[in-house]
Amino acid sequence: MIELLLLSRLQFAITAAFHFIFVPLTLGLALLVAVMETMYYRNKDETWRKMADFWGNIFKINFAIGLVSGITLTFQLGTNWGAYAEFMGDVFGPPLAMEALFAFFLEGTFLGAWIFLGHNRQKLKAFSMWMVALGTNISSLWIITANGFMQHPVGYEMVADGSKVVMTDFIALITNGYVWYMLIHTLLAAYLLTSFVIMGICAYHFLKGNNNEVFKKSFSIAVIIALATAVMLPVLGHGYAQYVAALQPTKGAAMDAIWETGSSVPMYLIQVPDSSTGSNSIQLLGIPGLASFLYTGSFSGTITGLNQLPQGELPPVEMIFWSFRLMTILGSLFIIVALLGLYLQKSGKLYTSKKYLKLLIWSIPLPYITITAGWIVAEVGRQPWMVYGLLKTANGVSSVPTSDVLLSISLISTFYMVLLIFEVYLIKKTVVNATGVE
Structure with a gap:
């Protein structure tokens, strides 16, 4: 049973992580292309049209492959997590139905209109892209609404035999504070990722000596978004x-590997947790009270340590700790890179700063890594709960042969690798040929 649980979790982790490679760029580009289409409609500047065409081509590739990659996620609720689907169906169903009714309708209808409308009908073309952007962002809302319930259940009742939850308050479900923290954090991260992808692609062309106004203006927009987000x-x-x-x-304490309850808890700049001993094997350069401030809002605040929390409900501390540290370190790096880019642009040194331009190209994967680390903190940090405080992950798995799960992992992983190679090939071809920049 333990082997089946681990394999089922691994399969879902692979599919969810892979699908989310495409989601942030879709969210960010949809909004930016809508702005570009609108600017072209308003002032008829051909640069805006070329920008919309170029980044729109990348959006179409990313959107299509991202859509395909998400199909297996829904299937797994029935094949691998049937007990969870039965337990959560009454709560999980409405948000997914709302996503299909509103988000998919907007995306499906207006994406086709945007693709096939010419620039001679620019007002309708721009409007169509705004509807696509609205649809993609609404889709995030409904998915995160379902996930927010798993993190912090609200607006429900448990049936008498404890076999399932029943939604009693839809408004409470969508006004759940956890939902809005997650949603805003996710959207900002998506816009940050998009800005770094744009800056990296622009940097590639600047290094090639292609200082086309399309890339210069795109960089100007992206670097401001990067710094702001x-x-x-x-x-x-x-x-x-x-x-x-x-x-x-438990998640809060694991994020900074705080083992013992205390007040004015320091944050250590150098720290190595060891869950086998219930302590940190290394902790150096502590900043007094900083951990208390971060988690309670007061430098003298009290934090409950992991050793004082229920031992059967602790998540994998090392994974949470290092994912959180990676996310925060890279997040700090993004501020520095964006500030440097803004300075170089304003000083007129950007196009000749080869080291910085190469740094931007190599930085393209970093927001993807950061976002994945953030989701690891959010999802693994909830363990051993699938629905926090209500359903443990071990109780949500379906009773299927282990060999079947191994086979499906192999097939899905192979399929996803083919998709990823196809995505990289198409986007690389679009970028190198500067498709749309004529």
Whole structure:
């Protein structure tokens, strides 16, 4: 049973992580292309049209492959997590239905209109892209509404035999504080990722000596978005961390490997947790009270340590700790990179700063890594609960042969690798040929 549980979790982790490679760029490009289409409609500047065409081509590739990659996620609820689907169906169903009714309708209808309408009908073309952008962002809302319930269940009743939950308050479901922290954090991260992808692609062309106005203007927009979102994310994250620590104390304590209850808890700049001993094997350069401030809002605040929490409900501390550290370190790096880019652009040194331009190209994968690390903190940090406080992950898995799960993991992984290679090939071809920049 343990082997089946681990394999089922591994399969879902692979499919969810792979699908989310495409989601942030879809969210960010949809909004930016809508802005570009609108600017072309308003002032008829051909640069805006070329920008919309070029980044729109990348959006279409990413959207299509991302859509295909998400199909297996829904199937797994029935094949691998049948007990969870039965337990959560009454709560999980409405948000998914709302996503299909509103988000898919907007995306499916208006994406086709945007693709096939010419620029001679620019007003309708721009409107169609705004509807696509609205649809993609609404889709995020409904998915995160379902996930928010798993993190912090609200607006429900448990049936008498404890076999399932029944939704009693839809408004409570969508006004769940956890939902809105997650949604805003996710959207800001998506816009940050998109801005770094744009800056990296522009940097490639600058290194090739292609200082086309399309890339110069695209970089100008992207670097401002990058700086704004890179600053906003830790500010929001501070409140988010306090909220998480209050609702899920095990996750909060694991994020900084706080083992013992105390007040004025320091944050260590160098720290290595060891769950086998219930302590940190290394902890150096502590900043007094900083951990208390981050998780309680007060430098003298009290944090409950992992050793004082129910031992059967602790998540994998090392995985949470290192994922959280990776996310925060890379987040700090993004601020520095964006500030440097803004300075170089304003000083007129950007196009000749080869080291910085190469740094931007190599930085393209970093937001993807950061977002994945953030989701590891959010999802693995909830363990051993699938629905926090209500359903343990071990009780949500379907009774299927282990060999079947192994086979499906192999097939899905192979299929996803083919998709990823196809995505990289198409986007690389679009970028190198500067398709749309004529």
